[in-house]
Amino acid sequence: MTTMNAMTQQPANKQCATAYPQGPHDRPQTMCPAFGALRVGLRMRRTATVLSGSACCVYGLTFTSHFYGARRSVGYVPFDSETLVTGKLFEDVRAAVYQQADPEKYDAVVVINLCVPTASGVPLRLLPKDINGVRVIGIDVPGFGVATHAEAKDILAGAMLKYARGEAEQGPVQAPRGGRSDKPTVTLVGEMFPADPVGIGALLEPLGLGCGPVVPTREWRELYAALDGTAIAAIHPFYTNALHEFTTAGRPIVGSAPVGHDGTAAWLESIGSACGVTAAKVAAAKQQWLPAIKGVLAQAPITGRITLSGYEGSELLVARLLIESGADVRYVGTACPRTPWSEPDREWLAAKGVIVTYRATLEQDLQALEEFQPDLVIGTTPVVQKAKQKAIPALYFTNLISARPLMGVAGAGSLAQVVNTALANKSRFDAMKAFFGETGEGYAAGVWEDTPQDHPQFRERYRRQLARQTAAAGSPGGAS
Ligand code: SF4
Numbered sequence: 001m002t003t004m005n006a007m008t009q010q011p012a013n014k015q016c017a018t019a020y021p022q023g024p025h026d027r028p029q030t031m032c033p034a035f036g037a038l039r040v041g042l043r044m045r046r047t048a049t050v051l052s053g054s055a056c057c058v059y060g061l062t063f064t065s066h067f068y069g070a071r072r073s074v075g076y077v078p079f080d081s082e083t084l085v086t087g088k089l090f091e092d093v094r095a096a097v098y099q100q101a102d103p104e105k106y107d108a109v110v111v112i113n114l115c116v117p118t119a120s121g122v123p124l125r126l127l128p129k130d131i132n133g134v135r136v137i138g139i140d141v142p143g144f145g146v147a148t149h150a151e152a153k154d155i156l157a158g159a160m161l162k163y164a165r166g167e168a169e170q171g172p173v174q175a176p177r178g179g180r181s182d183k184p185t186v187t188l189v190g191e192m193f194p195a196d197p198v199g200i201g202a203l204l205e206p207l208g209l210g211c212g213p214v215v216p217t218r219e220w221r222e223l224y225a226a227l228d229g230t231a232i233a234a235i236h237p238f239y240t241n242a243l244h245e246f247t248t249a250g251r252p253i254v255g256s257a258p259v260g261h262d263g264t265a266a267w268l269e270s271i272g273s274a275c276g277v278t279a280a281k282v283a284a285a286k287q288q289w290l291p292a293i294k295g296v297l298a299q300a301p302i303t304g305r306i307t308l309s310g311y312e313g314s315e316l317l318v319a320r321l322l323i324e325s326g327a328d329v330r331y332v333g334t335a336c337p338r339t340p341w342s343e344p345d346r347e348w349l350a351a352k353g354v355i356v357t358y359r360a361t362l363e364q365d366l367q368a369l370e371e372f373q374p375d376l377v378i379g380t381t382p383v384v385q386k387a388k389q390k391a392i393p394a395l396y397f398t399n400l401i402s403a404r405p406l407m408g409v410a411g412a413g414s415l416a417q418v419v420n421t422a423l424a425n426k427s428r429f430d431a432m433k434a435f436f437g438e439t440g441e442g443y444a445a446g447v448w449e450d451t452p453q454d455h456p457q458f459r460e461r462y463r464r465q466l467a468r469q470t471a472a473a474g475s476p477g478g479a480s
Helices: 012-019 034-042 055-067 081-086 088-100 115-120 149-170 195-207 222-227 240-248 260-274 279-299 315-324 340-351 362-372 381-389 397-401 408-412 414-423 426-436 456-474
Strands: 047-052 075-077 108-113 134-140 185-189 210-215 231-233 305-310 328-334 355-358 376-379 394-396
Touching: 012 149, 034 047, 034 055, 034 108, 034 149, 047 055, 047 088, 075 088, 081 088, 081 115, 088 108, 108 149, 134 149, 149 222, 149 240, 185 195, 185 222, 185 240, 195 210, 195 260, 195 279, 195 408, 210 222, 222 240, 231 260, 260 279, 260 315, 260 340, 260 408, 279 408, 305 315, 305 362, 305 397, 315 328, 315 340, 315 397, 315 408, 315 414, 328 362, 340 355, 362 381, 376 381, 376 397, 376 414, 381 394, 394 397, 394 414, 397 414, 408 414
Parallel strands: 047 075, 047 108, 108 134, 185 210, 185 231, 305 328, 305 376, 328 355, 376 394
Antiparallel strands: none
16 A cells, blocks of 8 residues: 655655665564654653554553653554544544644644554645644654664654754744854754763864754754754764755765764864865864874773674764774674765775674674674674673663763773673673573473473474475465
8 A cells, every 4th residue: 555655745655765775674673663753752842742553552652662761641543443444543633633732832743653554544744734833743654664763763853854944944933042053063963872962062162163953853943953054963874864854955964973083083074174164273173182082092992802783873883983992893783774974984894894784684683693703792682682692791782882972082982891891791601601501491491390391203293294284285276
């Protein structure tokens, strides 16, 4: 079934396929992608977020958002077969939007179509664009078209930037809270550790530039200031729709990020050139920051072989930092797609002999673990679980790596402590492995008074039975 995207009038699947190309698998291997868009909406001031989808999906999404401290109600428009097929669901969504659109409380109401309403073509594009001054943003975020929750953040951020760009083109718009910067600013794209924009601001200071808003923004009025940036730093490179809006607004985009010595040097040069800063000022900024970064990296060395994978979009940046700290990184897998904005990082890593895999599958991440026998694995939950089963120290990317600064001087030494502590745990893993042996694995998994006996002959008999059925189904006149 073809459905239309609310913001662009393109078929939802086609639009997703253009912005978020699929990899070797056609469905997410991570959490429900809609969580990304939901989280962006929930983190914005004066923004109501409403989900339209199956109750089980909404249960999971609200549970996860409250687990991550949403402290905000999530709106929900339920449906059944009848309201879905008769079109009543759209009327229910419309009524819910009118009910929510209170200008005293909200700047915007966001409606997110989950898988079933998207596949059924519930036309959010027909919602009013504005109710009593409250903007209405309708987006389709189907799991069958958006491979990661990271990219779902971009769907909402892009839709909001598009709306705000239209408003700015019409006339004066609100200034950011605290007023406009007196310097040209650089807008940062990508959710990052709160200290990172501060660190980046310090790096920009000698260039005569200021740090602008971070997209996804925390408030509607920041969108105008973001669009007003002299240059846009694509710190996370997968924000295809958001970056498209900036390009349409005539803003230059700078890829990569100021990580480590080489990354910071290249980024300062690119930002300087995008913002028309003199070569002398860029050289002075490099002189001010690069020796300091080098010094911190030297004081916090990392020794060990590491494989790394994640779905945050910052995997290549983390790998660069680890390598500059001395680590032997062999493999970087990212669930995000390849874009021009991570090319400088991919090239730098490739020159160091690192295998970089975009749209990496869980199977590829596990294969890397087998192939490179690392001393430490940094990865997603199932990768970390596999590594720990093999007595290899492992760190969760999202909880332990993303929760640290990466940029500039503050980022230079920030990974060493957690990584070195994990590397030093190898002997504890070996002791546990020796103590527990094969307990609780395979057919004996679980807690038993009498450990179950394996019966491989039953498995073999069942395998033969299935093979016979498959052959019969495939032969002419066989069972259907
Ligand atoms: S069915 Fe779709 S909306 Fe529901 S949890 Fe799965 S990916 Fe998310």
